[in-house]
Amino acid sequence: MSTPAQYYQSLPPVSKFYGVACLMTTSALYFGLYDPWNVALSYRDVFTRFQVWRLISNFFFLGPFSPFFAIRLIMIARYGVLLERGPFGKRTADYVWMLIFGALSLLVMAAIPFLWTPFMAGSVVFMIVYVWSREFPNAQINIYGVVTLKGFYLPWALLALDLIFGASLMADIIGMIAGHLYYFLTVLHPLAGGKYVLKTPRWVHKLVAYWGEGIQVNSPVQRDPNAGVSFRGRSYRLNGNRAQTSTTPSEQQNQTNNSGDGVAFRGKSYRLSGH
Template sequence: MAYEALWHEYMQMPVVTRAYTTACVITTLAVQLDLVSPFQLYFNPILIVEQYQTFAFFVNLLFLGHAFTIMLVYVWSRRNPFVRMNFFGLLNFQAPYLPWVLLGFSVLLGNTIWVDLVGMAVGHTYYFAEDVFPRLRGGFRILKTPQILKTLFDAHPEDPDYMPPPEDRPGGFNWGQEANVQ
């Protein structure tokens, strides 16, 4: 029963989120089970010259997954400014402070701050380009979704004339139909 509920929730995720989550879980399991070495997954600056890879060369990061996750957290937190958060039951704050709380926690654990700062910088750049700049006077959308992604992932429009079968209607009422009053 719990498996079915978990599967249902998993399938309710947006396609890209589901793919990213699946890739993270599979990659983590593969590394933990020694099927894949983490060194096979790292960013290799030498390949930039040989195979024209870009992004992380300028910030000297070898593993970009954490920075990507912080970027997603940053964008979510800026888009949900009024959500109240609780960190280990000790600290209450609004969502926009979440990336900074996570940065502070990373520092307490002895991690470097550069990965978090890179993620926040990229997240802020994306948030500004996607949410702030288009709303400014004379602003426009800088980032455009490629048509192939729209075709693959956009939901198909629902049929406005669709009526579910009677057994799917809650309460046994004829929702959406006129009542016969005598």
């Protein structure tokens, strides 16, 4: 079995970032560092008080610590990771674009009064689950060891559970709508002969390349070789050879002349026999 640290290191970058961000947001609330309504989505505050952070911050608040919060975080760790490793394997920029498109779609829907919800992190989670259910429709899912169903029906089963537990369904429903819109534009519409209109923008590829995490096949931009590197310097091998991350031709020539064949000390040697 892997340790918690090994499990954390094994997570793909986007799901890891989003899950940790949601956990840190709720932890900050637990310690009383902010009022949750200061990060809630409010178009009135955005346009009259210029509190533009509300357009982003509401996507990272899953609520206070509770069973509801734990279930949503597990859904990110389960279905978000499976989606990122499966259909979006080696397509980190495409996965980031899916989340950005989903967030923009949710912001548009929230502008309609009866679809508005103050916190839409749960909607993003349901979007992830919905896209996963369409990518793995025949996967066998066991819910609480009681019901076994196919992956295609998972979002609807979770929606029914929220209804039973008395939770608000609006965030779940608009998340499923955003997920269906993305899946329709990227999979169903092109398969029906339509034009692929939701290509990942170049700036998203640049963002992922600058971030230096994940992999994107056929990326239109080159990954920044310095991304994710906080220090570059010289290193020394155990046999005395000096290695350097980047050197000029003149430095390489000097290193060749002064290397000493990797021997740190030269002198006479004697056999044990004395000869």
